[in-house]
């Protein structure tokens with residue numbers, strides 16, 4: 001399914017707060033903060049020339065977030081950043097003086113952090129980031145996971161010292177339960193999704209994601225003409241689309257949001273012209289994108305700056321994982337988790353359909369940018385789908 005954006009807000013400027021959240025000054029401060037992170041390194045940008053030729057476009061570049069901060073997904077940029085910012089703010093308020101990132105590990109700041117507990121609901125990757133951030137500053141974390149989150153993903157979060165809380169039901173149920181318990185216990189919710197009256201912290205999470213766009217704009221030989229980004233609640237798509245719109249203005253690329261057909265909350269919101277909650281379909285292999293309700297802030301941004309919305313099916317997600325693990329024509333190997341290659345799957349679907357291809361004006365001069373949003377964050381699941389372990393695929397030459 002595919003639609004062009006025809007919302008009333010389309011091509012209206014971002015509202016002031018959103019423009020500040022995703023603006024150049026904010027993105028610069030995110031990058032500055034990253035330089036204090038121990039294992040920070042820019043993630044690779046990989047060109048796929050053979051796939052570009054087969055697809056009939058000039059270039060395809062993949063920003064590979066499987067290498068991000070030791071966590072294996074772009075989510076490492078958001079939750080941990082928000083936790084650190086909140087600790088610095090609390091320290092400023094309690095100490096009555098400005099507190100800079102450089103003082104994060106000072107005894108008086110750590111003492112304050114030790115009194116704080118950060119909570120969130122997660123499909124897996126966001127919780128890992130919040131738990132890592134809390135661990136870094138010496139705070140506690142409590143992470144809520146729904147029934148569908150694999151034991152392997154739970155263990156990966158718990159190793160940062162987080163208290164893990166299982167919730168019956170879906171991701172949306174775990175979001176509600178996390179908010180309820182946190183209110184009761186005085187914990188700070190660091191959610192990657194937003195709702196009426198709760199926007200600032202998810203805004204900080206999205207602000208953290210802008211770092212990958214800044215890196216990509218430096219790494220790309222020329223700015224992209226087309227971008228395809230997968231969506232769960234829409235946070236990463238909105239951060240990338242919003243920052244590109246601010247950074248590139250009239251030269252911004254044609255931006256397509258890619259949803260799983262079984263959890264197409266952004267697609268259906270675009271169709272309705274306002275945020276909608278979609279009914280639960282069957283579980284999707286694109287586990288990190290299994291969200292039925294868009295983030296309010298993400299929707300507000302995407303309704304203005306996304307040009308199109310589309311869905312991909314289960315088999316598209318599986319096919320792209322295999323294709324990236326075993327590329328044709330000498331393209332480099334990329335390890336993409338179940339939700340990682342979905343933007344690229346969207347591109348392949350778009351070019352295979354002449355109507356969509358024409359609607360997006362994709363042609364032989366097009367420069368495509370996509371993000372592999374995760375590596376094999378659930379190695380067991382990866383092996384089940386691809387038929388090889390991540391180590392075996394890495395041995396084929398993946399970065």
Ligand SMILES: Cc1ncc(COP(=O)(O)O)c(C=O)c1O
Nearest residue numbers: 125232233234235236288373374
């Ligand atoms: C690997 C991966 N890709 C994409 C997404 C979607 O991000 P968002 O929920 O901000 O749309 C997520 C969310 O958890 C994710 O973990």
